[in-house]
Amino acid sequence: MSEGKEKRFTRYTALIVIMLIIFASISARLFVLQILDGPVYKEKSNNKSIIEIPDAAPRGKILDKNGSVLASNDQTYILVYNQTDESDKYFFDTMSKVFDLLDKNGETQKDDFELKLNPFSFQFRGDDEETKRTLEIKFKTDRGLAYEIKKNLYKGKKGELTKAEKAKIDEELLKITPEETFKKLVKQYEIDDKKYSIDQQRRFMIIKDTLKMNSFSGYKPVIVANNIKKETAFKFFELLNEFHGIYVTTQPMRTYPNGEVASSILGYVSKIGSNNDKYTEKDYDVNTDCIGKSGIEAAFEDRLKGSKGGKIAKLNKQGRILEELGKRDPYPGQTVQLTIDKDVQAATEKALDDRMKYLREHPNAQEGSNTSNATRGAAVAIDVNTGAVIALASRPGFDPNAFAAPGGLSSELYKKYYPDINEFGREYIQRMGLMSYFSEQSEDDVLNKLFPIDKSVKGKTVRQDIHDVCPKPLFNYATQSRVPPGSTFKPMTAIAGLESKVITPDFGVDDQGFYDIGGGNIIPFKLDGANRWVDLTRAIERSSNPYFMEVGKLLRKYFDDDQLAKYAWKFGLGADPKSNVKPATGIEISEAFGQVFNSWSQKNQYAQTYLWKAMQELKCGEDDKGRKFTSIDLYDRSGDSDKVKNLKSDIKKQIQSAIKDGDKAFNKENYKSLINRLIQLDTEYNGKEISEKEINSIINYIYYRTVSDAYSQTKVGAPLYFASIGQGMDEFTPVQLANYIATIANGGTRYSVHLVDKFLDADGKLIEQVKPEVIGKTGVSAENIEAVKAGMAAVNERGTASQVFNGFSIKTAGKTGTASLNDQETFGRTDFAVYVGFAPLQNPKIAVCVMIFDGGQGAGSAYAARDIYEAYFNKLNNSSTVVSKANENN
Template identity: 65%
Template sequence: MKGDNKREFTRYTALIVIMIMILTAITSRLIFLQVVKGEEYKEQANNKSIREIPDAAPRGKIIDKNGVALAENMQSYELVYNRTDESDKVFFDTMDKVFKILDDNGETQQDELELKINPFRFEFKSNDASILRSLELRFKKDRGLDGEIQRNLAKNKKDKLSKDEQDKIVDEELLKMTPEETFNKLVDLYKIDKKYPLEKQRRFMLIKDSLKMQSSSQYKPVVIASNIKKDTAFKFLQMLNDLPGIDINTQPLRTYPNGELGSAFLGYISKITLKDNTNVEREKYEAKGYDISSDYIGTTGIESVFEDRLKGSKGGKIVKLNKLGRVIEELGSRDAYPGQTIQLTVDKDVQKAAEDALDKTMADLRANPYAQTGSNTTNATRGAAVAIDVNTGAVVALASRPGYDPNWFAAPGGLTSDEYKQLYPNVEEFAKNFIQQRGLTSYYSGLSEEDVLNKLFPVDKSIKDKTVRRDIHDVIPKPLYDYATQSQSIPGSTFKPMTAIAALESGVITPDFGVDDEAYFDKGTGPGGRVYFTNDGPNGWVNLSKAIEKSSNPYFMTVGKMLREAFGDDILAKYAYKFGLGVDPNSKVKPSTGIEIPESFGQVFNSWSLKNRYSQTYLWSTMEKLKSGEDDRGNKYSSLDLYDNDADSDKIKTAKSDLKKAIQDSIKEGDKAFDKSNYKKLISNLIQLDPQYSGKNISDKEISSMINTIYYTAVSDANSQIRAPFNIEDASIGQGINQFTPVQLANYIATIANGGTRYSVHLVDKFLDANGKAIEEVKPEVVEKTDVKPETIEAVKAGMAAVNEKGTAAEAFKGFPMQTAGKTGTATISLEQESFGRTDTAMYVGFAPLDQPKIAVCVMILDGGHGSGAAYVARDIYEAYFHINNQQSNTQNSGQ
């Protein structure tokens, strides 16, 4: 028994000893980890003591042909906040001190948060309703404001809804959230005490929001204020010990030394904005090394197109911070490398002359709105001027007015409210003033001012619970819109030299061919067949040169008629394509002038484009009549709805699509594509499929009436107009469906001026490295040799020379010490244009000098009236380019 007791005692003793040893080891290790190494491991676990401080690469310069800087960089000081546990504890007290120092020294806090106060509103950089909707959703989802909606949805009926249905509900609920509600939710999210005044709440929010928008793995310094003065920076440096987390960095700041000059082609940089509601955009930027929360990127123009060349390679330092956010150790670094310099073909002085001349001419037109017969130039607020080297295609000047100052976007303080309103005006406010100033209610008997507002500036119904109006008649000036490359305008009489070339080259006329211009043209028999040109007056007997000089509409409409009779509707387009005025829609040719920045490419009249345009326009007209249940002759029948509906099944969608395609075919091809039995089959099929017709007992007689409506609209009206001679007759004087950009028109004139060689238009001359050494040069590129006969070119040039010497532009070039050539144009946009506040577009094209042309120009002034006024802008461009000192005042004159 004693032996057994001894063995039992030994086992328990051993177990206790072992347990004591294990517990002692664990306790010792815990003491070591928490006390001895506690601070070190706390910093490592926090992962906020080790930071990367980015070093932005100096953005490459943009210079003009003579090396003058158009966009460059300046070194600036920026105030930043490094977030740590310690600095976060005193965040609000620290920022109170920071705000006071900034305010006392006249500095501006960086403010790029689109959510504004006083009044509460969003200021997104767009006027487009669909983009505004997308940006608002992106803003709210990025900040997690959809989370509560998702959770409520999950509690109720999430399992019963498809993913698309869920997303739709969430989006609708988010859009119902007002700016004020959004602000208050963010105040709660960022734990901002509401004891602070509203303004200060938002100042705290700016910094908290920047921290929120950082990637969870980044923890980079957040910029509080940029481009602060040197003295202010030193004051902060002296007080760093009292401002946990605050530091001063240096940063290259993008600057545009000439302000608005060249903004149309330079573009601007801005903070990255994600437009879609997926992570695709985010991942695309992050893959290229961008920090979505802070980096700036080229947004438009040269800045955007050549972003990869301009941005350079980002550098940075890996540093260790102490608990107050101070750098205590540099662990590694890499140098930033500057972006490439882009040298343009543009001449700064010629560019300035073009912009100044446009501004002055438009101001004169607005100041004297009734100086021209038949035009009200009150809204002459928008225009463009392009000058091109005729022997290379290089752009010498590209002006779009109104312009904007790219520095507004580069300045880290963000757009001021005044700048924002100038760039993105409130359509409703503008519209009400515009309607009153122009007295537009007088054109609409029985309609109130509100009715006219809704008619001319309708509410965009794609955004629910919001009042966003559309400028459907394009009357509001858009500073961010490039009128030189994007605005397609009817060319008016500036197209007549093209008609002359087509007629001479095809052998329809000779330069001596003449017409008795009695100020009218007979388009056909019957009422409205004779078109009068009362503003022009009769010009008597005119040959080609005289017709160009006097801009004779009867002459060129006669020539258009002759071209059609000899070669059909597409003969005019055949030659216009050679000069860059459109492309054959059935070819594989890329529709482009070659210019590097985005452009809209216009098209000349041709039968294919005309058919497609009419097929869409008259399809809408047919659908409207069918839905109304009544045709133009008063015959009534059951309503037939061909409009798309979200509730339509796939079979109904197909049935509607088949019927609409049949209507479009009838519009394009007329009787040969119209089959009554097929229409009856298509309509009957739709009626059987669509539940909205259930129980209506639509009779065969009604279906027959529907088919008659389709016939009279699609065939008798639309197709007969497609086949009518007046289309090419109108096109021959630059009206109808002809539409081109100023860049296209300038290049067409350059092709005439140099004898028939069309060059690719280009803005870039060369790319340089950071040391100014050429990396790549852009060589002139011949797009097409038109092979137009020299005598054809000379005949057209003679007429254009007469325009400037004694014709419609003679007043503008009186006393000019150089022979030039040109053509004015007065482009009517609509027969009802005055009723919605528009008037003719003033156009001018030309080249100089006459004997050995160097540059070609195009000037366009929307709502500028007669084209002779635009010629003064061309004169100022020539003076700058050829260094001509002109003492004669540039006075706005009326004329054609």
């Protein structure tokens, strides 16, 4: 019994000891906090805090080949707001005074807030409507609007939402109008809509919204205004005590001293604007940092961006910096020196603008053409011996300063750079007089036909520019537009014919102004007329279609449909789709590489286009000959089960296989089985009796469309004949065409096209020199190259471009091209005017391609090429004179 008492006493004693230790520890900690560290915490109670303030690095410069600055940075004064508990109390009073002072001094508030007034609208920077839709959803989601919808639609739901449920939320988000969004944010940011005007509300909202977005990645100051004048900055310095949370500092801002010049090459920088892990991992602040969005700025973002700095600072309760505790200096990015010449580039852009202006002012000067909409064009000039780009222009251009400078993208510029297709479409229909092509139809009917509503963009009504008639300043027509080359392709056909030995330079054809492509189809060439007897030189000079279609026929007769393509690929006009070759010219900025006609691509193209046609006719239950059959729907529908989706997919794959391979890929029993299962499982056919006879009629239609029609089209020669004159499936970018001509000019060596000459560090010291890269040797004989050059020389001397180059001081060679679209007049289009050439004729230095959309006949674009030659050789001669004089003085 005494042992039990002893045990209980020991436990109790231990508990008392533990409690005494705990209370002693607490007392000691309180002594430290209240007595020893009291002054420190008293200071913190006065709302002083320690923060890190980022210091942006200057982006590396972009220079032309001669060292002229194309993109640089200006050190500018910026007005910043630091949020603290104390500055928050006076936010509206402080900001009202700040805005007044900014207005009095002619300054503008930093405004890249996408929600605009007058009228209420969103202005998201996207090249397509789907991108804008995504940005709108994200904008509203980040600001809590999606949470409200989720709470209403799926209240009490546990776990992750399904894909369909998320899509429903997105759909509901898009229904919230800009005005409704504005009112919700006014309420969310506690802005007094009775006390302040709507414009004042939005100004407060910009700051409040930036604070909210910044909070996702920790504390950061908000830039209220940047690029303010020195005088304004000093006034704010004098009055800082009146402005809680406001201070003035400096920051580099991207500038482009030449405005629009070389915008198609340089691209532009803009705020990242989204929570993108790719950039977060690279130490970017996705809410405030800018990145290259296109062109050289985007292609070499990692080299240009530099290393940001920052400082650790102590703030007082007004949000003002009291003391700098530490600092890390920013380091500028690398300098990128390009191969282009600024003056030749500017002359190239002017040449295009001047020619397009002339064409618009004289819309009916050319027979069979209406050039009223000659608003888009491209020109490329390449050094034939290195592949270096001398000039690359895309028109219309844009001013990259509008994106770099805060508030630079005004509402007017936004409409210009991101055109509203609905608004443009109505104006275009009236301006081009297109109502006359659609009798007894309303303007809305014509609008829906020419600019149909994009049904893939759910929740919004947006239109598509399916005929590519609207000028798009941010689209690079030189590198991203794949266009039929027209007759500029004929020198390529000549090379294939000569190298394949199906013709010689003396081979002749009686050009009677038409060509029989077989099957009773005779193609007339009314504009060209009959050239009578032509050999190779005269065929190129006069641009004889029958001559080159005959060459295509001979290539097919003695080889196959791909003989022309095999030679075109050597010159960079496409690439073998069955090879591992990356289809590219080598140019550093984004490009859309075009392809020459070839049997593999043709079959795949037909497989897609004829599938669409088959699906449409199957849904209608009637073919193009008026034959009727039972309707069947192969379109994917949102309510389809997985089994139904798979069945539809299997039927479509069967259809495509038959289009490619004909009878050997057509299995009637397979179709019968698949269609029967689809009818059983797809709820669309519930209650419908579809007999075996009806199913057979469906299968018979599929056979007709796939084997009798589509597959048989892959076996005729017409597509190759049209490809031989640069029509049909042939589509290339101006960069591809310029490099193909450069390859002819230098005797058959294809260089990688490049814009960058070298990389330098911030002190101008060389980091890397870019050397010319040979992609391949064509192996074409010198004799055959010279035979083609002779024909191209004749074009400029006495052929289709002779009027343009008559009296020109330098002997040149070239080829005009006029490429058409089917039924182009009904949607306001006319021919592409294309010219390619090189100069001088002997010892060539420069190759060019000029392309004007809706420019009419190809010879018209040669005027711009002549202006490019003048600018280039004048600059070259002046440089040579300077060098010669320098040598004489030495």
